[in-house]
Amino acid sequence: MKRIYLDHAATTxxxxxxxxxxxxxxxxRFGNASTLYSFGxxxxxxxxxxxxxxxxxxxANPQEVFFTSGGTESDNWALIGxxxxxxxxxxxxxxxAIEHHAVLETCRFLERRGFEVTYxxxxxxxxxxxxxxxxxxRPDTVLVSIMHANNEIGTIxxxxxxxxxxxxxxxxxxxxxxxxxxxxxxxxxxxxxxxxSLSGHKLYGPKGVGxxxxxxxxxxxxxxxxxxxxxxxxxxxxxxxxxxxxGKACELAAVDLEERAERLKQLREQLIEGLFARIEDxxxxxxxxxxxxxxxxxxxxxxxxxxxxxxxxxxxxxxSTGSACSSGSLEPSHVLEAIGVPPAIAQxxxxxxFGRENSEEDVERVLEVLPPIVTRxxxxxxxx
Ligand code: PLP
Numbered sequence: 001m002k003r004i005y006l007d008h009a010a011t012t013x014x015x016x017x018x019x020x021x022x023x024x025x026x027x028x029r030f031g032n033a034s035t036l037y038s039f040g041x042x043x044x045x046x047x048x049x050x051x052x053x054x055x056x057x058x059x060a061n062p063q064e065v066f067f068t069s070g071g072t073e074s075d076n077w078a079l080i081g082x083x084x085x086x087x088x089x090x091x092x093x094x095x096x097a098i099e100h101h102a103v104l105e106t107c108r109f110l111e112r113r114g115f116e117v118t119y120x121x122x123x124x125x126x127x128x129x130x131x132x133x134x135x136x137x138r139p140d141t142v143l144v145s146i147m148h149a150n151n152e153i154g155t156i157x158x159x160x161x162x163x164x165x166x167x168x169x170x171x172x173x174x175x176x177x178x179x180x181x182x183x184x185x186x187x188x189x190x191x192x193x194x195x196x197s198l199s200g201h202k203l204y205g206p207k208g209v210g211x212x213x214x215x216x217x218x219x220x221x222x223x224x225x226x227x228x229x230x231x232x233x234x235x236x237x238x239x240x241x242x243x244x245x246x247g248k249a250c251e252l253a254a255v256d257l258e259e260r261a262e263r264l265k266q267l268r269e270q271l272i273e274g275l276f277a278r279i280e281d282x283x284x285x286x287x288x289x290x291x292x293x294x295x296x297x298x299x300x301x302x303x304x305x306x307x308x309x310x311x312x313x314x315x316x317x318x319x320s321t322g323s324a325c326s327s328g329s330l331e332p333s334h335v336l337e338a339i340g341v342p343p344a345i346a347q348x349x350x351x352x353x354f355g356r357e358n359s360e361e362d363v364e365r366v367l368e369v370l371p372p373i374v375t376r377x378x379x380x381x382x383x384x
Pocket of ligand 1: 009010069070071072073075100102147149150151176178179199200201208210
């Protein structure tokens with residue numbers, strides 16, 4: 001049976017050319033980039049080349065790119081590093097209710113340390129209203145952190161408008177762009193952000209490597225303490241092979257970014273139309289058009305997401321659901337809750353996220369397999 005992977009928002013396979021680029025840095029070019037002899041120098045050169053590639057994909061200067069262990073560390077560093085560095089100015093931070101846990105849990109940590117956080121609501125499509133951001137600003141607001149696109153429902157936030165408004169004030173702007181870098185054009189100047197998080201494994205690079213863009217002149221504390229790597233801002237011997245992989249992934253992403261987005265959008269539309277034509281009582285979550293080209297998120301009434309996920313898995317199809325089974329109860333996702341999906345309906349959520357290797361045949365297979373699964377589950381369901 002051919003397996004079909006439709007969970008690229010969770011992670012992507014390493015592109016073969018990325019794997020090839022990394023291999024020498026796991027074998028003969030194993031030097032520590034902080035050493036002065038040739039082994040070290042070639043590692044250092046590889047780091048700087050990767051930095052240029054990452055910077056080029058997001059319209060930054062290479063000096064503004066700092067390597068981390070991934071999206072989670074970048075988010076933690078941006079929030080904690082800025083709030084601690086600017087404590088004298090104020091202790092207030094604004095974010096949205098639909099951020100990834102990497103941001104939300106960092107906010108909770110900051111709240112326990114005496115900082116204040118405003119969690120902005122979103123509308124039914126998952127959009128943050130720039131006017132609401134403006135209204136939430138206070139004299140002691142130091143930072144606004146709003147994600148570029150949501151990882152569950154795919155909604156793309158109006159960052160340009162928020163960035164423009166914050167430019168006129170002394171408030172820093174961070175975005176978690178983990179789901180957009182490599183998927184849609186991302187330009188730090190157009191978005192007017194001071195800080196931006198990205199992650200390797202969402203764009204066909206390896207896991208455990210990412211970067212934080214820090215605009216020149218931004219005051220931020222280091223988050224990992226130790227040696228003087230990354231110009232004294234992020235200690236620890238660099239993950240050279242991982243960073244080379246991230247650089248290569250960024251280079252490859254740039255080559256066909258817009259054509260790929262267009263192709264994935266067609267698969268997205270094919271799936272949305274096909275699902276609505278074949279299954280009754282479903283709803284699309286997220287904005288209809290301002291959404292990631294590869295994201296389809298639906299709720300199927302009267303059926304549990306986990307049951308559909310497992311039955312699709314038996315057919316070799318990998319998807320994800322917004323409800324996570326924890327401590328025996330099915331917790332609906334905070335994102336679906338924030339856009340107002342009733343808890344009983346949120347239980348039936350499914351997320352499909354396409355990638356490079358998917359084709360129309362994959363969509364056809366889902367459209368062949370899912371409707372009978374829904375029918376069977378609905379027949380068995382006590383909910384209907
Ligand atoms: N932010 C968003 C929006 C994500 O989707 C993810 C990954 O799921 C992360 C942050 C965390 O990134 P990483 O897995 O590289 O730590």
